[in-house]
Amino acid sequence: MARSVLVLNSGSSSFKYALYKFGESTSCIFRGVLEGIGASKSTITHKNVAGAHDIKVEVSDVINHRVGLHKVAQLLHSDHQEMHGIEAIGHRVTHGGESLTKPALITESVKKAIEAAIPLAPLHNPPNLEGIKVAQEVFMCPQVAVFDTAFHSTIPPYAYMYALPLRLYKELGLRRYGFHGTSYQYVLGQAANLLLKPKDELNVIIFHIGAGASIAAVSHGRCIDTTMGVTPLEGLVMATRSGDVDPGIMQILADEKSLTVSDINKLLNKESGLYGLCGEKDMKTVVDAAVAGSESHKLAMEVFVHRIRKYLGAYLVHLEGKVDALVFTAGIGERSAIIRSKVCERLDSFGVVLDEAKNEENKKGGREVQSANSKVKILVIPTDEELCIAQQTLEVVGA
Structure with missing residues (x-):
């Protein structure tokens, strides 16, 4: 029924x-x-x-x-x-x-x-x-x-704690939580199906790259680290969010620009990221302008990719080099061949080799885009957060 x-x-x-x-x-x-x-x-x-x-x-x-x-x-x-x-x-x-x-x-x-x-x-x-x-x-x-935070509840304390006074964690709950959890859970299941391997045996690095963007390192089917923090502001460069910045910038902005905490929060969340660097929020527009010769758009794209690769390197270390697949999802991850290519370039020594022809193909559904000699699979998997929510809902009411 x-x-x-x-x-x-x-x-x-x-x-x-x-x-x-x-x-x-x-x-x-x-x-x-x-x-x-x-x-x-x-x-x-x-x-x-x-x-x-x-x-x-x-x-x-x-x-x-x-x-x-x-x-x-x-x-x-x-x-x-x-x-x-x-x-x-x-x-x-x-x-x-x-x-x-x-x-x-x-x-x-x-x-x-x-x-x-x-x-x-x-x-x-x-x-x-x-x-x-x-x-x-x-x-x-x-x-x-x-x-959204549930998927990341398996992150160990040494990865989720900030080096702040411990009382702030105990009093306010300030720690890394992570987001995009329903997307990660859905994509992990799809990756297991593509790789013909149980989820609890999978070591993967998942790139949820859209207007909001994050990465998760998954070891044996459990999240061990992710780029977003107590809020979705930390981590990668996003459409309008800055991602990681030196916290000392806050005091400089307050002193030199007379900005309030609310002003700074708005600047970091709504006026930064790709938009802050080049005036555009949409990655396709950024890429097209960069290819056409715009230096500001090229810089925005390079900063965006550099931050992703910085975390990719860290997560390769976290997983001790034992990675079944890199998995790209969400708007940019699913549709931008050039961003996937730039993220994966010069990774041959890590066993990651992209097949550029497969990467350029505009196919629907989950697919592999790695070269035949790549030791690590490279997957593109469309996410479906609403379906994942529906599936989990049914599990709860049917339990």
Whole structure:
């Protein structure tokens, strides 16, 4: 008998949704997004995956998530009979802190734990929590929280601790948590299928490279290190995030530019990264301009790749050179052949050899792009975070 799971991903000014049906095969029935919560005009873009009944409508007076979800629910109930057979709802929650390290059936105590983690993710956890509360009003079925940080809960203390006064960890929970966990979990499973090897035997380095970007080192199927930290700001250069910087810059900016802590936080999260270096956020645009001769765009691309390779070197050491595969996923990782090529160049001595012709092929689905003489596999695997959330939700309610 088919079982249906609705996935909700509530962001600061938008939320995404998708309905999955599990039976003899797994299929996505529809997916969509409501954008512009709190703005004068909001838009619901709804796609029926089978190809019929695609909808794009403007809605007014979406002053908050409660109103927005009610609008979407009204649309879905009127347009989809499948909405009446939903077994459970899975919610993406950014930060679970230290107490929520696996998917959890949503109870009052789970909601309080999500609320307690708000200081660690002030931009993400409040709308995540609001989405849960509203969904509990609208849908009368079990609901499950799936945490971005959960995949990284296996990182050992020596890798997650910062060299700050220990009291700050004990009082505030300041440590490395990592993000993109649902993507990593999904891609790890797909890599195991491609390599015909159990997940708990896999040593891989996964590059989740999109507008937000991170890398995870996985040893025997368990994450042992990742580039993002207590927030998604640490680590790689991203579309608008700086990634790693010298913390001393904060004092210099405060003294020389009279910037407040809030100003500096905005600069590092919204005005830096690729955008700060060359004025563009989209990697394809950056690459095209660099190829056309723009020095600032070329510099942005080189800084971006250099930071990735810096962590790649560290993770090769963490895994003692015993690596089954490098795995590229997310928007840039899946679609940018030139970035994959630059990340993998001159790695022959580490057993990593890219096949440029395979790398350039624009094929769908997971695939291998390494050369025949490469000791390490190089995989390109499309991620599906919503499907992973739905799968984990079903595991919880079926347990």
